[in-house]
Amino acid sequence: MDNPLQSVPLFMVGPVSFSVPIMASVVVTWAIMAVLxxxxxxxxxxxxxxxxxxxxxAELLVATVDQQIHDVTGAAPAPYRAFVGTLFLFILIANWSSLVPGVTPPTATMxxxxxxxxxxxxxxxxxGVRGGGVGGFLRGFALPNPVMIPLNMLESVTRSFSMFVRLFGNVMSGVFVIAIVGSLAALLVPIPLMVLDLLTGAVQAYIFAVLSMVFITSAVEKGKPQTAPEIEES
Amino acid sequence: MTFDLWTLGFQTANVLVLIWLLHRFFWKPVAALIADRQASAATLLDEAEAKRTEAEAALAEVAEARAGLAAERDAMLAIACKDTAAARESLLAEARAEVETLRDTAKTARVRAAETLKANAMTEAQGLALTIAAQLAARLDGPATDAAFLGWLVQGLRALTDAERTALAGVNLEVVSAADQDSAAQGRIADAIANVLGAHAALTFRTDRALIAGYEIHSAHFSLRNSWRADLDRIAAALGEKGDLSDAA
Known part of the structure; x- marks a missing residue:
């Protein structure tokens, strides 16, 4: 079994002095792109x-994505639909590509x-910039007060990093476990783990897409002019 | 553990391209189709609402027209009842008039028939009286009867004025008898008349069985009826006048 933490180039492109390695994950991604x-x-x-x-x-998928975006942001889903929906679809198909024999999911590589x-x-x-302008976006880092600027800037990096680690860790571990079990036990033993891997892949795709939407919405909302909350008199 | 930056770049570009391609070929057209379907459904709902509004308006018009028809029907029924009553009264009046006319006609016909029957009965009675009188006269004594009638003839002549008797003496007189008169009878009659008139008049004798019995004298301007036939005619005339008076009563 190959080390999942080790990317192996399938072939090289370009001149020998400046050859570019084409990894298997890239080829599988192209295949997924072609299918989609x-x-x-x-x-x-x-x-x-x-x-x-x-x-x-297809319409059910679009309507579901729209509904999720609307539930998370409360805004019209059209500006975010293609981005969030494509992330979900790509990650889902990429995670489930482990069912194809001999294929390592692209999301299992770093x-x-x-x-x-x-x-x-x-x-x-x-x-964020589109929603509140550059100033508004940058002002969002000073909320709730300017002392939080370093922490907010660090958070903007770490939350993306956490998404990367979460997706990679879950998918890679699933592939790793299935590979270990498959090498140690009979042929049918990994099937329950593969089913579980399907569920894990769908959940991870959903989590990645929803977290993306949440972060984007947070940036857009922070970029907008802040108004004092109105207290309704009953 | 390796981390290939080329692969990172490739995958970043791949995902960005995929986002753009799916936006172009999937998300945008499918979402547009959903929006079109929603718009079509909204249009259909609006059209259905408009149709329903039109239908309700048409229904209201129909109800209004139906109410108008009912009122018109009532008015027409009232007019028809009025016309029918007028026609009924007119027909009744015409019928009454016709009944009156028929009643008058029937009364006239009945009166006429009664008069005809009465006249026929009178004629038959006269005929019967003549027959009875003739049969009775046949049983009477002929000379005595002739003498009685001759006496009544003389009385009739004597009832005339002198001037009248004188005038009669100078004209031709026709003596009509019910039976043939022989010479002796004619002589007796001529003597009796000459005795009354004071002179012998020019007499001619003629027989008329219809007289039944008796003698009559006729001239151009004079007539003395002295026979049963004359008596029966007078009786019939008197009865006719009495019947007319009773009808008039």
């Missing part, structure tokens, strides 16, 4: 007002969760 994009393209070409089963599933966490980190900045 081709499926979406095929589905979007046949959209009708009277939906087919596949279209109904680079992919790190890339996802970095994207979330950047998206928090982008959405």
């Amino acid at each position: 994009v081709l499926g979406a393209a095929l589905l979007s070409r046949r959209l009708t007002l009277v939906p087919s089963k596949a279209q109904a599933m 680079e992919t969760p790190a890339a996802l966490a970095a994207i979330v980190f950047l998206s928090i900045i982008v959405f």
